[in-house]
Amino acid sequence: MEGSASHVCLPTEAEAYVQAISPFDLIEIGGSKFNQQHEYTEKLNMQAVLSASLQEDEYVKEFLITHEKIPHLIQNLITTEMWKSKVFPELLSHDEDSMVMFPLYIVLYHEATIVNLLETVLFHQDATEAAEDAILDLLDFCYRKLSHLIAGERQFEEEEEETDVHSGDVSSALELRKQEQKLNFDISMKTVSILRCIIDHMESLPLSTMSRLLNTHDIPLLLAHLIESSPWKRERNGVLEKYVDNKWQPVASNDRFTLTKTEGQIWLSIFQLLMTQDCQNNYEIDPQRKSSLLKLRGHLNEILVDQLPVLGDLQRYLEQLGLMDPPQTKKDLVLEQLPELRENILKKYEGKWKKIAELQKKNNFNSSKQDMRQQAMRLASTYNIDAIESLISEPPKCVLCGAPSSKRCSRCQNEWYCRRECQVTHWPKHKKACNLLVESLEKIKLQEQQTK
Numbered sequence: 001m002e003g004s005a006s007h008v009c010l011p012t013e014a015e016a017y018v019q020a021i022s023p024f025d026l027i028e029i030g031g032s033k034f035n036q037q038h039e040y041t042e043k044l045n046m047q048a049v050l051s052a053s054l055q056e057d058e059y060v061k062e063f064l065i066t067h068e069k070i071p072h073l074i075q076n077l078i079t080t081e082m083w084k085s086k087v088f089p090e091l092l093s094h095d096e097d098s099m100v101m102f103p104l105y106i107v108l109y110h111e112a113t114i115v116n117l118l119e120t121v122l123f124h125q126d127a128t129e130a131a132e133d134a135i136l137d138l139l140d141f142c143y144r145k146l147s148h149l150i151a152g153e154r155q156f157e158e159e160e161e162e163t164d165v166h167s168g169d170v171s172s173a174l175e176l177r178k179q180e181q182k183l184n185f186d187i188s189m190k191t192v193s194i195l196r197c198i199i200d201h202m203e204s205l206p207l208s209t210m211s212r213l214l215n216t217h218d219i220p221l222l223l224a225h226l227i228e229s230s231p232w233k234r235e236r237n238g239v240l241e242k243y244v245d246n247k248w249q250p251v252a253s254n255d256r257f258t259l260t261k262t263e264g265q266i267w268l269s270i271f272q273l274l275m276t277q278d279c280q281n282n283y284e285i286d287p288q289r290k291s292s293l294l295k296l297r298g299h300l301n302e303i304l305v306d307q308l309p310v311l312g313d314l315q316r317y318l319e320q321l322g323l324m325d326p327p328q329t330k331k332d333l334v335l336e337q338l339p340e341l342r343e344n345i346l347k348k349y350e351g352k353w354k355k356i357a358e359l360q361k362k363n364n365f366n367s368s369k370q371d372m373r374q375q376a377m378r379l380a381s382t383y384n385i386d387a388i389e390s391l392i393s394e395p396p397k398c399v400l401c402g403a404p405s406s407k408r409c410s411r412c413q414n415e416w417y418c419r420r421e422c423q424v425t426h427w428p429k430h431k432k433a434c435n436l437l438v439e440s441l442e443k444i445k446l447q448e449q450q451t452k
Contacts, residue, residue: 008047011059017044018063023075026345027356029083029107030364037076038110045117052120061121070118070127071134077114078137078341081144084108084180086349090357091365092173101172101436103365108180115190122197129204136212136339142195143217145188150222150229175432186246189232189262195219196265199272208337213273214283220273221292223266227299232262249402257303264308270296271314285321294322400426411438 009017017040024034048060064070084107091104118138121127131138199219202210213219232243233251241248244260251258259267273279274293285293300315349356398405398418405416409423412434417423 008050009043014044014047014060015063015067018060018067018069021064021067021069021072021076023072024079026079026083026087026349027359029080029087030103030360034107034110035103038106038113041073041076041110041117042113045113045120048117048120052123058121058124061124061127064121065127065130068130070121070130071132073114073118074131074134074138074141075341077111077118078141079345080107080111080114081141082342082345084111086353087357087360088180090354091361092177093357101176104176105179105436108176108183112183112187112190115187115194119190119193119197122194125201125204128197128201133206133337133339134341135198135205135209136337137341138194139198139209139212139217140339140342142191142198143219143222145184145191146195146222146226148184149188149231150225152229152231172436175436178432179436185231189243189246192262192265192269196269199269203278206337210278210282214279218289220270220283221289223270223273224292224296226266227263227270227296232260247399259304259307267304267308267311267314271310275313275317290321294318297322398422399430409434 020040021037021044024037028034044060044064048058050056051058051060064073088104088108122131128135198205198209199213202213234241234248236248240251240253240256242251242260243249243262273283297315297318300311300318305312305315397403397416399415400422401418403418405418407418407420407423408414408416409430414433415426415430417426
């Protein structure tokens with residue numbers, strides 16, 4: 001097929017998937033409708049990323065705009081987030097032997113899939129505009145994720161990784177919980193890009209967007225705190241690591257001050273929020289805000305400004321801010337529009353989370369369901385590793401050291417290694433995800449044998 005090397009799904013298939021995207025109810029999560037929506041969304045996500053990386057026609061983005069599906073994606077994102085925070089903990093309190101864990105992981109991963117798709121398409125102004133009023137819910141989503149990031153949500157994952165080597169086998173529920181924490185960190189980091197898109201296209205968005213961004217959530221101060229906490233870097237065993245391309249990578253001593261994509265987006269967002277005239281007219285800098293913002297001066301060194309010269313203007317602005325009181329802002333009357341998606345879910349299901357968990361455990365996450373094998377086959381088709389790898393120009397890299405690799409885990413076929421020594425070293429960390437996948441597949445096979 002001509003051009004097939006650059007397609008996960010052809011334009012005709014992609015349009016059909018886009019047209020099939022529709023909002024699902026929180027109570028439907030884990031069921032057949034949700035699984036179908038996840039399959040469509042994941043294929044669209046992979047194609048959108050591929051088209052953008054190859055700088056080809058981004059037809060997934062165009063279809064999402066034409067068929068007005070971006071608000072639906074945001075609604076499904078908020079619904080999945082609410083399920084994770086309210087229903088998922090209730091499910092984990094049940095007997096894990098009666099549930100297949102892999103479908104639960106798919107629900108957790110669905111949030112990351114939507115975030116990744118939105119990160120890709122919202123880079124374009126017309127896609128951001130197509131979000132319409134749902135952009136306010138997306139802004140609130142970004143605020144919640146970044147607030148958790150500043151609060152240190154990464155710590156659970158790191159502490160558990162340290163203890164996992166010495167603790168022996170752990171339960172599937174704990175493994176799943178640890179995978180949730182890792183996904184939460186990945187998602188939070190990606191919301192930096194989404195927030196940057198919202199800020200970059202703010203002039204064409206609903207008027208309430210600027211007010212909610214500046215005054216309700218105080219995003220300039222949030223980003224300043226994010227710079228202070230720097231959750232994208234850490235030191236392990238005396239080696240500095242930075243979170244780049246969705247994974248932690250060691251940083252050479254001569255690159256320790258090189259900006260990552262995430263850091264650059266945060267600094268550019270701060271620049272736009274503090275230096276744009278419209279934002280200055282609507283953002284009142286009181287003494288507390290001033291004190292917090294002035295801490296940024298300690299990070300605006302010559303090396304940083306050399307990499308992003310535009311920050312020289314921000315540096316001068318902060319120096320002036322430290323010498324005088326900021327001008328009074330205009331307090332125009334604004335009828336602020338409020339986000340509704342999350343609030344509507346809360347009103348509908350408040351106090352019913354345990355009941356929903358019991359119902360979903362019985363109907364959606366029960367290993368006795370006869371269609372479990374069909375679901376596994378659909379997921380295997382969606383995540384066809386060989387098909388995806390054929391689209392990548394660069395060879396796979398070792399998950400531990402980053403060297404070109406030709407071997408991968410024989411159990412789950414998911415992680416790549418350059419040599420056996422790296423695989424053995426990485427096994428204590430990889431074991432939790434590997435066991436989770438293999439265990440779920442074994443339960444499915446056992447169910448198949450029992451139903452014959």
